Amino acid sequence: MLDRHHLMILRAVNQQGSLTAAADTLCLTQSALSHSIRKLEQQLGTPVWQKEGRRLRLTQAGEYLLRLAERLLPQFEHAEALMQQFASGQRGTLRIGMECHPCYQWLLKVVNPYLQQWPDVDVDVRQKFQFGGMGALYGHEIDLLVTPDPLLRSGLIFEPVFDYEQVLVVGPEHPLQGQLQVEPDQLSQDTLITYPVEPDRLDIFNRFLTPAGCSPRRHKQIETTDIMLQMVAAGRGVAALPGWLVSEYQQRLPLHPLRLGPKGVDKQIFLGLRKDDINTDYLHAFVELARTHNTLTPRPDHHAAD
Known part of the structure; x- marks a missing residue:
């Protein structure tokens, strides 16, 4: 009744946004794709799509099948790749x-x-x-x-x-340069540079700033480590990074790591x-x-x- 081909159609329509584009992706005609879904709906006894103007919206049954497709199809594809x-x-x-x-x-x-x-x-x-x-x-x-x-x-x-220790890294002209450690309230006037990750998943927030009720003046996100640490070295902000990574970059940039609080943040x-x-x-x-x-x-x- 329900086979892999149906799941592939559902995923393709969801990814491509239209029957026409999905049919092209699957190397089918639009009529063949539509016929396959109509036959499935007849067998299931419930629709998987509803038309809203020119657009298609998945029904509750369709949403369930789409989630099933997103779980199962990668496993099929991985198995086939391994066999090859x-x-x-x-x-x-x-x-x-x-x-x-x-x-x-x-x-x-x-x-x-x-x-x-x-x-x-x-x-x-x-x-x-x-x-x-x-x-x-x-x-x-x-x-x-x-x-x-x-x-x-x-x-x-x-x-x-x-194991490693998460540290705060500052540039050579930063007021905290030369100290052994930093306290949460000392970052209230700083620009904190992090990777593009939700704050509640960042240790500098959930294990250091937030428990103390503190926050930086500004939070800036940068994707690449090189640019992040060049910004820190130029005095454009501070960053929290693994100590081993900071140690490697110290060979070419004027960076200074500080412990986060008296006990540090071990990871x-x-x-x-x-x-x-x-x-x-x-x-x-x-x-x-x-x-x-x-x-x-x-x-x-x-x-x-x-």
């Missing part, structure tokens, strides 16, 4: 999802030796997910999730791979994967290799006294 790789003599592709913007530099240190050790495995890195990183793992969009904020869920495992990076995949050799090998490439974070006061 197996048939051509390749082991597969390791798809890594990133929920940690500053972790790309660390990831590169792991990927390079991994590719040498596993020549028959490709690596693909993804940052944007339809349903977030957790949904991407569940939906088989990715095989590993790099995240500092794991959420324990049935069927998933999160392996810690290294871990985790690799999340599905329990069913834990014994997959090339996934397990990546996790083990990641542990050997942990980055020891110099304490901020080592630099603040320079």
Whole structure:
């Protein structure tokens, strides 16, 4: 009654916005696509679309089938891709999802030796997910999730791979330069530069500023680490980043890290994967290799006294 072809049509219409565009994507005629959906509706005994002028709106039944399509179709497509790789003599592709913007530099240190050790495995890195990183793992969009904020869920495992300290980084002319630590109220006149992430998911807010009832004068979002730290070095704002990353950039930029509060903000990076995949050799090998490439974070006061 209900097969993969119907789910593909629903997803294509939702993505393309019209029957005509969806038909082109699926290499079908519009009439063939419409006939297929009408036949499905007859079999189900309920409509999946309703017309609103020239537009189509999914019914409740259609919305359910669309969610089903978005969960199941990536798994079909992943399985088919794997079968093609197996048939051509390749082991597969390791798809890594990133929920940690500053972790790309660390990831590169792991990927390079991994590719040498596993020549028959490709690596693909993804940052944007339809349903977030957790949904991407569940939906088989990715095989590993790099995240500092794991959420324990049935069927998933999160392996810690290294510890680090989140620090505040300021430029050479900043009034806080030379101090060992910073308190939340001392940022009330600063421009805080962060990655484009919701504030409630940023440690500088949820573990430092918000509990103290404080906020920066301005919050500015920048996507790239290089531009962010150049802005900080030029006195255009401050940023909260992993201490190990700041230490690397100090080799070419005048940056000064400060501890966030007297105890600091300690963090871990985790690799999340599905329990069913834990014994997959090339996934397990990546996790083990990641542990050997942990980055020891110099304490901020080592630099603040320079």
